[in-house]
Every structure is written in C-alpha cells, then in structure tokens.
Amino acid sequence: MPTIRDYIQQKAQLVHEELDTYTSHLTDIPQPLLDSMRYSLLAGGKRIRPVLALATAEAFGVEAERILPFACAVEMIHTYSLIHDDLPSMDDDDYRRGKLTNHKVYGEAMAILAGDALLTEAFGLLADGATQAHLPVHTAMTIVREGADLAGARGMVGGQVSDLLAEDRQIALEDLQSIHKRKTGDLIAYSVRMGARVAGVSPGAMHFLSQFAYGIGLAFQIQDDILDVIGDQEKIGKRVGSDEANHKSTYPSLLGLEESKKKLHHCISQAKIALMNIPDCNPGRLMEIADYLMSRDR
Amino acid sequence: MPTIRDYIQQKAQLVHEELDTYTSHLTDIPQPLLDSMRYSLLAGGKRIRPVLALATAEAFGVEAERILPFACAVEMIHTYSLIHDDLPSMDDDDYRRGKLTNHKVYGEAMAILAGDALLTEAFGLLADGATQAHLPVHTAMTIVREGADLAGARGMVGGQVSDLLAEDRQIALEDLQSIHKRKTGDLIAYSVRMGARVAGVSPGAMHFLSQFAYGIGLAFQIQDDILDVIGDQEKIGKRVGSDEANHKSTYPSLLGLEESKKKLHHCISQAKIALMNIPDCNPGRLMEIADYLMSRDR
Numbered sequence: 404m405p406t407i408r409d410y411i412q413q414k415a416q417l418v419h420e421e422l423d424t425y426t427s428h429l430t431d432i433p434q435p436l437l438d439s440m441r442y443s444l445l446a447g448g449k450r451i452r453p454v455l456a457l458a459t460a461e462a463f464g465v466e467a468e469r470i471l472p473f474a475c476a477v478e479m480i481h482t483y484s485l486i487h488d489d490l491p492s493m494d495d496d497d498y499r500r501g502k503l504t505n506h507k508v509y510g511e512a513m514a515i516l517a518g519d520a521l522l523t524e525a526f527g528l529l530a531d532g533a534t535q536a537h538l539p540v541h542t543a544m545t546i547v548r549e550g551a552d553l554a555g556a557r558g559m560v561g562g563q564v565s566d567l568l569a570e571d572r573q574i575a576l577e578d579l580q581s582i583h584k585r586k587t588g589d590l591i592a593y594s595v596r597m598g599a600r601v602a603g604v605s606p607g608a609m610h611f612l613s614q615f616a617y618g619i620g621l622a623f624q625i626q627d628d629i630l631d632v633i634g635d636q637e638k639i640g641k642r643v644g645s646d647e648a649n650h651k652s653t654y655p656s657l658l659g660l661e662e663s664k665k666k667l668h669h670c671i672s673q674a675k676i677a678l679m680n681i682p683d684c685n686p687g688r689l690m691e692i693a694d695y696l697m698s699r700d701r
Numbered sequence: 702m703p704t705i706r707d708y709i710q711q712k713a714q715l716v717h718e719e720l721d722t723y724t725s726h727l728t729d730i731p732q733p734l735l736d737s738m739r740y741s742l743l744a745g746g747k748r749i750r751p752v753l754a755l756a757t758a759e760a761f762g763v764e765a766e767r768i769l770p771f772a773c774a775v776e777m778i779h780t781y782s783l784i785h786d787d788l789p790s791m792d793d794d795d796y797r798r799g800k801l802t803n804h805k806v807y808g809e810a811m812a813i814l815a816g817d818a819l820l821t822e823a824f825g826l827l828a829d830g831a832t833q834a835h836l837p838v839h840t841a842m843t844i845v846r847e848g849a850d851l852a853g854a855r856g857m858v859g860g861q862v863s864d865l866l867a868e869d870r871q872i873a874l875e876d877l878q879s880i881h882k883r884k885t886g887d888l889i890a891y892s893v894r895m896g897a898r899v900a901g902v903s904p905g906a907m908h909f910l911s912q913f914a915y916g917i918g919l920a921f922q923i924q925d926d927i928l929d930v931i932g933d934q935e936k937i938g939k940r941v942g943s944d945e946a947n948h949k950s951t952y953p954s955l956l957g958l959e960e961s962k963k964k965l966h967h968c969i970s971q972a973k974i975a976l977m978n979i980p981d982c983n984p985g986r987l988m989e990i991a992d993y994l995m996s997r998d999r
Contacts, residue, residue, distance in 0.1 A: 432854040436862040440854065487817060492809035511790035515813060516862055519785060520854035522817065526824040527849025530842040540838035544828040547845060551825025556730040556738065556818035564734040564814055 407691035414457050415450035417467065422475050425528075432520075439509040439517035444482050446500050451623070451696070452477045452594040458688045459598030459612065472532030473546070473597045476525040480554050481590060483521040486514050488563060526550065536601055546597055553589040562586030574652045580621065588620030608684065611677045618674025619693050625667045626697065628653040632660060635700065671697045705989035712755050713748035715765065720773050723826075730818075737807040737815035738822075742780050744798050749921070749994070750775045750892040756986045757896030757910065770830030771844070771895045774823040778852050779888060781819040784812050786861060824848065834899055844895055851887040860884030872950045878919065886918030906982065909975045916972025917991050923965045924995065926951040930958060933998065969995045 405413065426441050453474030460470040489496040489504040490511060496504050506514035529550060533543035552558055562585025569582060595616040599609055631646045632655050646653045654663040671693050678686040703711065724739050751772030758768040787794040787802040788809060794802050804812035827848060831841035850856055860883025867880060893914040897907055929944045930953050944951045952961040969991050976984040 429854065431859070433859050433862045433866065435866065436854055436859060483817075487813055490810075490813065492813065512788075512865055513862065515785055515788065515790065516858050516865075518817075519781075519820065520858045522820060523849050523853035523858065525849075527846050527853065530845035530849070533838070534842045534846075538838070540831070540836070540841055543838055544832045544841060547828035548825050548832075551821050551823075551828070555821035555825065556727065556734055560814050560818045560821065561729070561731050561734060564731045564811070567810055567814075568731065568733065 407688070407695050410458075410688060411454055411692065411695060414454040414467065417457070417471070418450050418453040418474055418478060419445065419447070421471055422478060425475060435509065435513060436517060436520060439505060439513045440521055442508060443486050443499075443505045443517065444479065444521065446502055448478075448482070448485075448500060449699075450478060452481055452590060455591065455616070455689075455692065456594040456598040458692060459595045460602050462685050462687075462689055463599065463602035463604055463683065464685075465598075465602045469536050470532070470598055470601050472528045472535060473601065474594070476528035476532065476550070477590065477594045477597070479521045479525040479528065480550070480559075483518040483525070484554075484559055484563070484590075486518040486521070490514060493563075493567065522554075532601075538601065542600055542603070546600055549593060549596065553593040558585050558589035558593075562589065569652060571650050572652075573657075576657050579652050579654070579657060583621060583624040584617060587624045588617045591620040591623065592616035604681075604684075608681045611680045614677035615674045615689065615693075618670045618677065619696055622667050622670035622674065622693070623696055625654045625663055625670065626699065628655055629660065629663055629667070630700070631655075667697060705986070705993050708756075708986060709748075709752055709990065709993065712752045712765065715755070715769070716748050716751040716772055716776060717743065717745070719769055720776060723773060733807065733811060734815060734818060737803060737811045738819055740806060741784050741797075741803045741815065742777065742819065744800055746776075746779070746783075746798060747997075748776060750779050750888055753889060753914070753987075753990065754892040754896040756990060757893045758900050760983050760985075760987055761897065761900035761902055761981065762983075763896070763900045767834050768830070768896055768899050770826045770833060771899065772892070774826035774830065774848070775888065775892045775895070777819045777823040777826065778848070778857075781816040781823070782852075782857055782861070782888075784816040784819070788812060791861075791865065820852075830899075836899065840898055840901070844898055847891060847894065851891040856883050856887035856891075860887065867950060869948050870950075871955075874955050877950050877952070877955060881919060881922040882915060885922045886915045889918040889921065890914035902979075902982075906979045909978045912975035913972045913987065913991075916968045916975065917994055920965050920968040920972065920991070921994055923952045923961055923968065924997065926953055927958065927961055927965070928998070929953075965995060 422444050426437065426444060429437060456470055456474040456477060457467045461467060485499060486505045488494050489499055490506055497507055498504060505517060509517065526547065529547050533546065562582050565582045566586055569578065592613055595612050596609060599612050628646065631644065631653065654666065658666065674693050675690050678684065678689055720742050724742060727735065754768055754772040754775055755765045759765060783797060784803045786792050787797055788804055795805055796802060803815060807815065824845065827845050831844065860880050863880045864884055867876065890911055893910050894907060897910050926944065929942065929951065952964065956964065972991050973988050976982065976987055
C-alpha cells in the first residue's frame with residue numbers, strides 16, 4: 404500500500420492530468436484567456452481539496468474516476484479565488500507557489516476574467532459530473548446549490564470580504580476563526596461533502612464528515628499561519644513574515660506560537676474522532692491526510 | 702391586453718421585486734458585500750434577459766412563476782458582468798445606468814467580490830429553479846452546463862476578452878460580430894433557451910429560438926452602437942460618443958449610420974421569421990419584444 408505521501412501525490416497527479424487534458428481540449432476560447440486560466444490552474448498547488456473529495460468518495464467505496472469532474476470543479480473554484488485574492492486591489496501579491504501571480508503575467512483585466520471563467524466553468528463541470536455519475540436530480544441539485552453557498556457570499560467570498568475588512572487591525576480570536584471557517588473551511592467542507600454525496604451517505608454521516616472537514620480546514624489555516632512565522636521561504640514559494648509585516652491578525656499573533664501548535668493538534672484530534680463515528684466508512688486515508696496536513700512544511 | 706411596453710415593464714417589475722426580496726432575505730453575508738451586490742442588482746436595468754426568459758416560457762404555456770428563479774439567475778450573471786466590465790482595469794467606467802459604478806461606490810476589491818458572489822449565487826438559483834420546477838435531471842443539468850458555456854470562457858467572458866484585445870484598433874466586421882455574439886448574444890440566447898427548456902420544447906424548436914435570440918442580440922448591440930452616436934445622454938444614463946472617443950470599432954464606424962440601421966432592421970426581420978417556424982408556440986409577445994428592442998431610445 405502506498406504511503407500517504409505517495410497516495411496524495413498520486414491523487415494530485417490524477418487531478419492535475421485531468422485538469423490539463425480537460426482544458427487543453429476546450430475549443431473556441433480566446434488563446435490569451437485559455438493561457439491565463441491554465442497558467443494558474445496548472446501551477447502545481449497542493450490539490451488538497453480535490454484529493455479530499457477523491458479520498459472521501461473512496462472511503463465509502465466509490466471509485467475516484469466517478470468523482471473526478473467534481474474534484475476538478477473544486478480545484479477550479481479554489482484557483483479562481485487565488486487569482487482574484489492576489490489582485491492589486493486585494494492582497495496585491497506578486498508571487499504564488501513560487502511563480503509570478505496571474506495578473507503579473509497576464510495583466511489585471513485578463514486575471515479577473517480568467518478567474519471569472521474558471522468559476523463559471525466549475526459549475527459546468529459539476530453538471531458534467533452529475534450527468535456522468537447518473538446522480539439523482541436531488542443529489543445533483545444539492546451539490547450545485549451547496550457549491551453556490553459554500554463558495555459564494557455566505558461562504559468563501561464572504562470570508563474574503565471579512566478578511567479584507569479586518570485588515571490592518573487586531574481582531575478577536577472568534578472573528579479570526581469565523582473568517583477562516585468561510586475563507587478556507589467552507590471549500591474544504593464542500594470537497595469532502597461532495598465526495599460523500601456522490602457516495603450517497605446518510606445525513607448523520609454528513610454531519611460528522613463536516614466536523615472532520617472544518618477541523619482539518621482550521622488546522623490547515625493555523626499551520627499556514629505558523630509556517631508564515633517559522634517556515635522555509637524556498638519550500639512555501641512566497642515570502643515568510645508577510646503576515647506580521649502586513650499587521651494581519653493570525654493564530655500566532657493572537658495565541659502565541661506554542662498555543663497555536665497546541666490548537667492545531669487539538670483540531671486534528673477532534674477531526675479524526677469525528678470520522679470514527681461514521682458507520683460503513685473506511686476512514687484510514689482521511690485520517691492519514693489529517694495527520695499529513697499537520698506535518699506539512701509547505 | 703397590456704401594450705408591449707406595459708408587458709415588459711410588468712415582467713421587469715416582477716423580476717426586480719423577486720431579486721429585491723430574495724437578496725434581502727439572504728443571511729450570513731457581510732453587510733458591505735450584500736450592499737454592494739444589491740446596489741448593482743437593483744440599479745434598475747432594462748431586465749431584457751429575464752423578461753425574454755419569462756416571455757419565452759409563456760409562449761409555450763408555462764407560467765412566469767415557474768421560470769422566475771432562472772430569470773433572476775440570468776440577471777445576476779448579467780449584473781456581475783457589468784460590475785467587472787466597468788472596473789478600472791477593464792472599461793474604467795464611472796457611471797452606469799445614470800449611477801456611479803459599483804467600484805466607485807464600494808471600491809475595487811468589493812466590486813470584484815460582489816461580482817464573484819453574484820455569479821456564484823446565480824448557479825445556486827439555477828439549482829433552486831430546477832428543484833422547484835421538478836425538472837428532469839437531464840434538463841436541469843443541461844441548463845447548468847449551458848449556463849457555464851454561454852456565460853463563460855466560450856461565451857460571454859470570452860467575448861469580453863476578445864473585446865479588450867480589439868481595443869484601440871480597427872477590426873473587421875466579422876470579428877466585431879463574433880465579439881458581440883459572445884459578449885451580448887450568448888446570454889440573451891441563454892435566457893431564451895432556458896425558458897424553452899423549462900417548457901420542454903423540441904430540439905427543432907430550440908434551433909429556431911436560438912436564431913431568434915441571436916438575431917435580437919445582434920440587433921440589440923447595433924442599436925447600442927447607434928444610440929452611442931445619436932442617442933440622448935439623459936435617457937441612456939451614460940456619456941454618448943464614448944465609442945468614438947475610445948476608438949472602438951462599432952457598426953456605425955464600420956458600416957456607416959444608415960447601413961447600420963438597415964442591418965438592425967434586417968436582424969429583427971430574420972429573428973421574427975425564425976419564430977414563425979416553431980409549432981405550438983404563441984410568439985406574439987416575443988415578436989413585439991423584438992420590435993420594441995429596435996425602437997428603444999435608451
């Protein structure tokens with residue numbers, strides 16, 4: 404059996420190849436737009452979200468291929484959000500994953516439109532996925548509606564807005580958690596939940612899977628904040644210390660480094676406990692992913 | 702029977718009220734984001750797209766209420782595209798519909814995110830509409846997939862990219878038509894086609910409805926260009942003569958004013974003829990809308 408590192412890498416590779424193949428076969432798109440979309444989509448992120456969708460489906464005995472269009476949709480949504488977040492009027496970042504940000508290469512207008520196009524295409528992929536998997540109409544519509552909720556104004560976009568509003572000022576820990584729950588947690592939860600929906604799990608199981616997802620989502624964010632303090636710039640692919648320089652509220656700034664690490668461990672433990680409550684679930688890989696996320700150095 | 706002007710106004714009012722009610726009941730959204738979304742959504746556009754969706758459904762005997770969530774979705778997509786098109790890095794417009802553009806009121810970051818949120822929520826509304834109308838899964842998924850195609854990289858977003866790439870240079874008439882077909886025509890076609898899909902029309906009827914939609918879409922764009930030359934600034938709500946000042950290729954600049962008017966009339970005639978080919982369709986209102994679009998002065 405492959406190690407968890409190999410498992411994640413294989414799944415990430417599967418998603419990468421699917422995104423590459425899929426977008427290289429798209430026709431009737433102005434070349435600079437397609438280039439800009441593919442530049443960020445294939446920049447080699449960690450692919451945590453689609454890997455979670457695949458691993459969740461597999462935990463309930465569903466083959467990875469069945470969930471692949473959904474997994475690619477989530478990665479497109481994630482990528483669009485990064486492109487827009489990096490824009491000069493938002494976080495104004497020049498580098499992402501060790502490469503120039505989209506707008507530094509293609510210009511602001513194209514970056515905005517490439518983000519718009521990726522977000523739009525993501526919903527097309529959700530429809531394709533539902534059709535290919537022969538999902539019942541209720542399941543299919545729930546996946547689309549939940550995508551709008553968790554990626555939109557109530558979810559990820561709302562989190563980004565709250566994050567912008569909180570810039571340059573100290574905020575309370577609960578506000579920070581609320582921002583991260585929406586900005587990062589919601590799309591991670593969506594990934595896990597879509598995998599579970601395709602597998603047709605019960606509402607009870609969905610409840611515990613959400614606990615798992617938000618637990619690792621929060622842990623993921625805390626680890627991001629910690630890496631910004633103690634991480635290796637080469638590995639992360641962007642400046643470290645930028646949060647402090649930007650006077651951003653982070654877990655280390657609010658709790659201190661040691662307490663942040665403790666909270667990280669606690670989140671992961673709770674996430675894993677939630678998984679144990681689910682019948683007919685083979686949670687091995689999901690548990691290992693949780694541990695892996697805690698130990699990552701980039 | 703109400704005049705066509707009254708009919709359009711009543712339907713536009715129905716859509717406006719639904720958008721107002723729907724967004725005023727949304728919870729858990731940061732207030733500035735919701736304000737920014739509602740500012741542009743309720744700025745009082747012509748609502749041509751949702752009115753076409755409603756009128757098409759009615760032409761096949763489907764009640765307007767059944768199509769309302771879809772119609773609102775299309776208006777959200779249209780509104781997001783206007784917000785993003787007006788941004789400084791794109792068309793850099795300060796006024797739209799006689800009011801300050803979104804980013805002039807809420808700032809660039811919020812305008813980008815409000816656009817993202819409207820686009821995302823639109824797909825949620827498509828899912829709601831399909832659920833409420835008890836659409837078969839194939840019809841529901843086709844409406845979502847076609848939304849991604851016609852509003853995305855292959856459609857409206859692609860058209861906006863081509864438009865940006867054509868800035869400041871003269872282009873051929875066929876390139877101009879290709880830009881407008883995607884930038885304006887595709888979303889108008891989507892509106893008509895979604896109304897027809899909910900009504901369950903045949904592929905043959907869909908073919909003629911698309912001809913109708915692209916015909917009036919092109920006419921709509923030609924009229925826009927003509928109004929930019931001879932229109933009344935007060936009525937249009939934005940500067941006239943801006944196309945010429947921006948060295949934009951337009952129908953009047955490529956064909957002259959008289960030829961443009963002739964082409965406009967030809968498009969409308971062809972659109973109306975297409976409607977006559979459709980069995981079991983009561984095309985009266987759609988024909989009247991086509992004539993109305995040609996005669997509008999704003």
